[in-house]
Amino acid sequence: MNSVTLNGLLDLINTYNSKDVEKIKKAYEYAKTLHNGQVRQSGEEYITHPLNVAYILAEMHADSDTICAGLLHDTLEDTNITKEDIAHDFNPQIASLVDGVTKLSKMNFSSKEEQNFANTRKIITSISDDVRIIIIKLADRLHNMRTLKFKSAFKQKENSIETMEIFVPLAYLIGAYRIKSELEDISFRYLKPDKYKEIEEKKLSVEENYIECANEMLYKISRILNDREIPNEIKIRIKNIYGIYKRMCEGNKINDIHDLVALKVIVDEIDNCYITLGLIHREYKPINSRFKDYISCPKTNMYSSLHSTVFGPSDTIIQTQIRTFDMDKIASFGLTAYFDTEKGNARETMQKALNEKFQFYKSLSEIDSTFSDNRQFVNQVKYELFSSLIYVYNSNGDVIELPIGSTVIDFAYKLGSEIGNTLVGAVVNDKFVSVDTILHNKDRVKVITNELSFGPRLEWENKVRTSYARTKIKDFYNG
Numbered sequence: 001m002n003s004v005t006l007n008g009l010l011d012l013i014n015t016y017n018s019k020d021v022e023k024i025k026k027a028y029e030y031a032k033t034l035h036n037g038q039v040r041q042s043g044e045e046y047i048t049h050p051l052n053v054a055y056i057l058a059e060m061h062a063d064s065d066t067i068c069a070g071l072l073h074d075t076l077e078d079t080n081i082t083k084e085d086i087a088h089d090f091n092p093q094i095a096s097l098v099d100g101v102t103k104l105s106k107m108n109f110s111s112k113e114e115q116n117f118a119n120t121r122k123i124i125t126s127i128s129d130d131v132r133i134i135i136i137k138l139a140d141r142l143h144n145m146r147t148l149k150f151k152s153a154f155k156q157k158e159n160s161i162e163t164m165e166i167f168v169p170l171a172y173l174i175g176a177y178r179i180k181s182e183l184e185d186i187s188f189r190y191l192k193p194d195k196y197k198e199i200e201e202k203k204l205s206v207e208e209n210y211i212e213c214a215n216e217m218l219y220k221i222s223r224i225l226n227d228r229e230i231p232n233e234i235k236i237r238i239k240n241i242y243g244i245y246k247r248m249c250e251g252n253k254i255n256d257i258h259d260l261v262a263l264k265v266i267v268d269e270i271d272n273c274y275i276t277l278g279l280i281h282r283e284y285k286p287i288n289s290r291f292k293d294y295i296s297c298p299k300t301n302m303y304s305s306l307h308s309t310v311f312g313p314s315d316t317i318i319q320t321q322i323r324t325f326d327m328d329k330i331a332s333f334g335l336t337a338y339f340d341t342e343k344g345n346a347r348e349t350m351q352k353a354l355n356e357k358f359q360f361y362k363s364l365s366e367i368d369s370t371f372s373d374n375r376q377f378v379n380q381v382k383y384e385l386f387s388s389l390i391y392v393y394n395s396n397g398d399v400i401e402l403p404i405g406s407t408v409i410d411f412a413y414k415l416g417s418e419i420g421n422t423l424v425g426a427v428v429n430d431k432f433v434s435v436d437t438i439l440h441n442k443d444r445v446k447v448i449t450n451e452l453s454f455g456p457r458l459e460w461e462n463k464v465r466t467s468y469a470r471t472k473i474k475d476f477y478n479g
Contacts (some may be wrong), residue, residue: 003048004055012058013067016340020064024054027068027090034079041150049143050074056139060333061340063347066132069097073136076102100126100133101140117374120166124381125368127174127361131350134170135336138179141167145186160187169386173360175301175334184242192245199241202254207238210261213313217263217284221320224279231268232276236261237321258290258309262319266328270295273322277306280320284310287317295323300359300391300401302330359401359414360385366468384466392439395446406465408435409456412447413469420469421456421476422449436463 006028010021031050038046054070062070068090075081076098087095104122109115126133145163148156164187171180189196214236225232239247239260247257254260267276273295290309298304305323312318321331329337335350335358342349354361363385371377388404392411400414408428412435413420425448426433439445456473464470 004052006051009051009055009058012055013064016061017064023064023090024067024071027071027094028054030089031071031075034075034081038078040147042147046074046078049147052143052146053136053139056142057136060135060336062132062135062336063339063344065091065093065097066136066339068094069101069132070136070139072098073101073140097130097132097136100130101136114374117378120378121374123166124170124364124378127354128365128368130347131174131335131354132347134174135176138167138171138176138183142179142183145183148186148190156190160190163187164191165382165386171334173301173358173385174336175303175330176336177303177334178332181240181243185240188242188245195245196241199244199248199254203238203241203244206254206260210316210318211236213316214261214263214318216313217318220283221263221265221276221280224283225265225267225276228275228279230272230276233266233325235264235266237264238262258287258317259307259319261316262321264328264331265320265322266325267322269324273306273324276322277308277320280308280310280322284312284318284320286310290319295327297397297399300399301334302353302357303334305331363466363468366466366471370467370471380467390439390441390443392441392443392445395444400445402439403465406439407463408433408437408439408445408447409460410464410466410469411439411445412449413464413466413472415447417472417475419447419449420472422451422453423456424448424450424453435460 006025009028010025013021013024028047028051032047035046035050040046040049050071050073053073054067057067057070072086072090072094075086076083083095083099086098103119104115106112106115109118123134123137126137141163145159148159151159163183168180168183168187171177171183185196218234218236222232222234239257239262244254244257244260248254265276265280267273287309290307292307294303294305294307304327305321307319307321309317309319323331326337326341329340333339335353338346338349338353364381367377367380367384371380384403390402390404390406391399392402394400394415400411402410402414408426409420409423412423412426423435425435426437427446427448428437428439428443430444455476458473458477461470461473464473
């Protein structure tokens with residue numbers, strides 16, 4: 001990987017935000033002076049780390065406050081500067097962002113473990129104040145993982161486990177797929193090096209077999225779309241190594257993974273996504289069981305696309321992903337795509353989107369208000385939000401996100417406390433079931449309520465998995 005320079009950072013920023021280049025240059029000089037004499041374990045000057053963090057943020061087209069905070073993100077922890085100094089020398093927003101990513105002082109805790117739980121809680125809950133804090137933290141973690149080879153073997157594994165448990169789920173929840181995939185692969189390489197190497201070799205072999213067929217499809221589909229005067233861009237995507245590993249753990253052979261190789265077909269508008277789907281199906285027969293419409297029914301982290309796996313040339317199976325240019329930005333960057341689409345208003349738009357479109361956000365707020373103990377909070381977040389989730393449909397076809405093991409009761413409270421409090425039964429996949437029935441991925445659920453019911457039963461508290469449902473059941477009896 002080529003080393004990042006100040007000029008490289010400024011050149012990148014010039015491509016989308018030339019008016020703030022001097023402000024960012026000032027933040028760099030400020031950080032460089034403060035970190036003067038400090039070195040990384042690689043032997044490089046310490047400033048190379050914040051510079052790389054800023055570059056990762058600039059690749060997302062982050063606003064100038066976010067990039068300045070990326071450059072300054074370690075100054076409160078590693079130098080004598082204060083939050084008030086940063087607010088005075090830059091602005092209060094940058095100071096708040098830097099403070100948000102700064103670890104809590106170990107002097108406030110009786111043990112390292114207690115400090116770690118408190119810091120993890122601070123990172124996770126910072127999303128409520130300003131999602132840019134988590135974005136900076138993800139960029140910080142990504143560069144630290146890229147340079148993990150300079151750490152001891154113990155620290156490599158410790159950091160990789162923490163990355164998989166905390167930072168990968170956070171990246172997924174806000175839809176930052178590029179960062180998520182890279183963090184997964186780096187962590188996997190340190191946690192299971194032999195398995196990583198084995199799958200990497202298999203992946204390279206498959207790429208050699210598939211790439212000619214994928215390119216043939218790319219040129220053919222591009223020609224068809226150009227003849228129809230549909231603006232388009234087509235890219236080939238190979239599944240990341242950890243993603244392949246997960247599928248193989250489910251019993252798949254590498255050649256049977258239907259989305260191992262994908263063609264990302266990007267067009268100008270939604271209508272043309274569906275037209276393109278039809279044109280592709282005329283040329284390549286679809287596998288009907290492998291079609292997903294994430295445009296009509298987006299994923300819970302805003303991901304939208306049409307997925308259709310087709311029979312390609314020479315007996316290959318290739319997934320086509322059809323989306324608009326705006327959808328493609330979200331597919332790569334998730335919530336951070338607003339940096340590009342909402343110039344100058346990104347932070348407000350991101351916070352609004354979190355509140356209105358991301359189901360995990362409401363659950364996170366409920367967990368935060370329920371657990372005062374940091375260890376309990378972190379464990380519940382890992383269990384309820386960061387572990388395996390199921391996605392079930394309500395009667396309108398909307399997708400509802402729940403932790404695995406959730407019951408009809410959890411589902412009902414997810415729709416609203418009044419629905420949960422008057423729940424008497426449900427219809428799941430056209431069958432009547434009891435309220436404590438455990439739901440599974442892709443279930444279709446219609447709740448049955450009765451305003452004259454006695455309300456939730458006390459024993460429901462032991463049958464739910466979500467903090468929100470448990471809290472509302474308690475409130476009913478305590479209120």
